[in-house]
Amino acid sequence: MLGEKALELIKELDRSKDGQLPTFNEDSIRMVLEEMTTLFEQNQRDVNATVAGDVRFFSGVHLRHAALERNKRCLLAYLYNRLERIKAMRWEFGSILPAEIRANICEPEVQWFSRYNKNLAAYMRSLGEGTGLDLTQDTKPPKNLYVEVRCLKDYGEFEIEEGDIVVLQKNTTHYLPMSHCQHLIRQGILEHVE
Numbered sequence: 646m647l648g649e650k651a652l653e654l655i656k657e658l659d660r661s662k663d664g665q666l667p668t669f670n671e672d673s674i675r676m677v678l679e680e681m682t683t684l685f686e687q688n689q690r691d692v693n694a695t696v697a698g699d700v701r702f703f704s705g706v707h708l709r710h711a712a713l714e715r716n717k718r719c720l721l722a723y724l725y726n727r728l729e730r731i732k733a734m735r736w737e738f739g740s741i742l743p744a745e746i747r748a749n750i751c752e753p754e755v756q757w758f759s760r761y762n763k764n765l766a767a768y769m770r771s772l773g774e775g776t777g778l779d780l781t782q783d784t785k786p787p788k789n790l791y792v793e794v795r796c797l798k799d800y801g802e803f804e805i806e807e808g809d810i811v812v813l814q815k816n817t818t819h820y821l822p823m824s825h826c827q828h829l830i831r832q833g834i835l836e837h838v839e
Contacts, residue, residue, distance in 0.1 A: 647684070647712040650676045651719035658726055666730050669751040674720065681716050684709045731758055735765070736781050779831075792823045794835040803829070 650673050661667045688709045691702035731754060734742060740762045742750075750758070769780055800813035805825045813819070813829075818838065829835040 647680070647709075648715045648719070650680065651716045651723075654723045655719050658723055666727065666734070666746055666749050668749045669727070669754065671751065674723075677716050677720060681713055684713050684716075688713075727754065728757060732761060735761060739781065740766075782831075790822055790824075791820050792826070793818060793820050793838040794826055794830065795838050796834065797836050798834050800829070800834050 654670060654673050654677070657667055657670060657673075688706050691706050691709075695702050695706065727750075731750065734746060735758065738746075742758065747755070765780070772780075796813045796815055796817045796819070799815050802810050803813050804810050805821060811819055811821065813834070821835075826835050830837055
C-alpha cells in the first residue's frame with residue numbers, strides 16, 4: 646500500500662504524546678525514501694511515454710505524484726514535530742537533556758539542539774546586558790505583581806520606584822514588586838516567601 650510506512654511514522658509519534666520522544670526511526674524513514682525514489686522513477690518513465698503521445702499512463706502518474714506528496718508531507722510532519730518536542734524539552738529540562746531522552750535522538754537532532762541552546766543563550770545575553778536574564782525560568786506569568794520576600798543578607802538601601810527606597814536588612818520581610826526584586830532573588834539576597 647502506498648504511503649503506509651509514512652503513516653506509521655506519524656502514528657508512532659502520535660502514540661507517544663505523553664511528553665516522551667520515541668527513538669528516531671531511521672529504518673522507516675529509509676523505507677519511505679526508497680518508496681519515493683521508486684515512485685519518482687516510475688513517474689519519469691510514464692511521463693516520457695505520455696510526452697510521446699501515449700495518454701494511458703496519465704492517471705498512474707497522478708496517483709504516484711499524490712503518493713509522493715503525501716509521503717513528503719508525512720516525513721516533514723514527523724521531523725518537524727520531533728524538533729518541536731526537542732525545543733520544548735530545552736525549556737523544560739534546561740541545556741542538558743536527560744540520558745534517556747538523548748538516547749532517542751539522532752545526531753542531526755543533537756546538533757540542532759546544540760545550535761538552539763547557543764542561539765537561546767545569545768538572545769538571553771543580548772536582553773539581559775549583564776543581569777543574567779534567564780527566559781527559561783518563570784515561564785508562567787506571576788499571579789500577583791507584588792511578592793513577599795525575606796532578606797537573606799544585609800543589602801542596604803534598594804530603590805524600587807522613582808525615589809521609593811526600602812532598606813533590606815537580614816531576616817526582614819518585605820512586600821515588593823516582582824519585576825524589581827527578581828534579580829535579587831536570583832543573586833540569593835532575597836528569598837521568595839510562598
